[in-house]
Amino acid sequence: MTQVETTTISAPVVDDGDHERFTHIVLEGYTPEGGEFVSLENSVVGGMVNGTPVRALCGKVWVPGRDPQRYPLCPTCRDVAQAMGWDVPVH
Ligand SMILES: [Zn+2]
DSSP: OOEEEEEEEEOOOOSSSOOOOOEEEEEEEEEOTTSOOEEOSSOHHHHHHHOOOEEBTTSOEEOOOSSOOOOOBOHHHHHHHHHTTOOOOOO
């Protein structure tokens, strides 16, 4: 079974009408059965360091901040992760 690596990170609240305060799930990479871990291009850490945007499972794209806060888990991200059969991070 393929193991996936995910990171939860909260998206910033911005002032353009996007007031969602959720922690989203970002897929970092996966480990195929019998294989080695494969990391994906845009990691959360890379986004923090380089300012590159990450994409959450729900499709939200943003540049991760350095001081994430605790928000409820994004219901869309949770649904996607569950539909894929992945473990959902507990908050
Ligand atoms: Zn989300």
